[in-house]
Amino acid sequence: MYLVHHRGTQGPESPDPPADETELLSPAEEERAKLSELGFDPESFWEQQVVWGDHDSFQHVNNVRYVRFFESGRFHWMQALGRELGGPKRAEQLIHGEGVSLILKSLSIDYKAPVTFPDTLLVAHKPHPGSNNGQGKTSFFVAGAIWSYAQRRIVTESDSVLVWYDYDKLTKCDPGEAAKAALRRRMNLRGVPEAIGS
Numbered sequence: 499m500y501l502v503h504h505r506g507t508q509g510p511e512s513p514d515p516p517a518d519e520t521e522l523l524s525p526a527e528e529e530r531a532k533l534s535e536l537g538f539d540p541e542s543f544w545e546q547q548v549v550w551g552d553h554d555s556f557q558h559v560n561n562v563r564y565v566r567f568f569e570s571g572r573f574h575w576m577q578a579l580g581r582e583l584g585g586p587k588r589a590e591q592l593i594h595g596e597g598v599s600l601i602l603k604s605l606s607i608d609y610k611a612p613v614t615f616p617d618t619l620l621v622a623h624k625p626h627p628g629s630n631n632g633q634g635k636t637s638f639f640v641a642g643a644i645w646s647y648a649q650r651r652i653v654t655e656s657d658s659v660l661v662w663y664d665y666d667k668l669t670k671c672d673p674g675e676a677a678k679a680a681l682r683r684r685m686n687l688r689g690v691p692e693a694i695g696s
Contacts, residue, residue: 529620529645538622538643539684542575546644548617558612565605568642568656571621575640576600582680595665598673603637603659610653617648625681628657635672637661638681 523531526545534540546567554560573593580589592599613619621644628639642656662673 525647525650526618526620529647529650533620533622533643533645536643537686538624538641539575539578541578542571542621542623544571544574544621546570546619546621548613548615548619550615553615556612558614561607561609564607564609564644564654564656567619567621567644567654568605568607568658571623571642572602572640572658574621575623579680579684583677595663597666598662598664598671598677600660601663603661605656605658608655610655611646611649611651613646613649613653617646619653620645620647625685627685628659636670 530540530543533543548559552559552563576592577589580592583592591597595601621642623640623642626639626641637659640658640660642658643652644654645651646653661670662677663669664671
């Protein structure tokens with residue numbers, strides 16, 4: 499834990515008050531607070547250990563590994579969304595592609611800084627309105643970020659398009675108002691239904 503030290507401003511008869519509890523954050527709590535402030539969904543937070551085998555011949559985490567890291571985080575976020583939409587059973591259906599679920603349409607990644615072993619990464623996601631070009635009732639955007647505990651900053655960002663997909667009918671679909679309302683809550687955009695294709 500980090501403890502913020504203050505210089506004394508009072509004499510021995512009146513010792514300084516104890517540090518405020520908000521100043522006693524572990525590095526993980528601090529990073530989670532920062533990503534939450536940036537609008538990332540706290541239920542999406544996924545810790546990813548960097549292992550030596552993640553390195554490539556250039557002695558940093560291979561770029562392809564980040565696709566997997568974002569995938570793991572995205573599925574963790576999808577489970578949280580599924581629980582909101584119908585509990586543990588709905589969460590399982592969502593990640594196993596049963597009935598109406600999600601499928602990845604596109605993913606772009608912006609590498610900010612190389613990562614090396616040892617490190618722990620915090621993967622975070624947040625749905626957002628995006629440009630809405632070509633998007634409608636069947637798809638939405640999800641931003642992602644990977645925070646390095648060792649570097650104490652965002653080292654990779656992503657943007658993706660997810661499509662609501664009916665795996666029984668093998669076609670994209672409108673997920674219904676409950677799913678769209680859940681996304682609006684997670685975007686903090688209540689009252690802006692066009693942002694997710696209402």
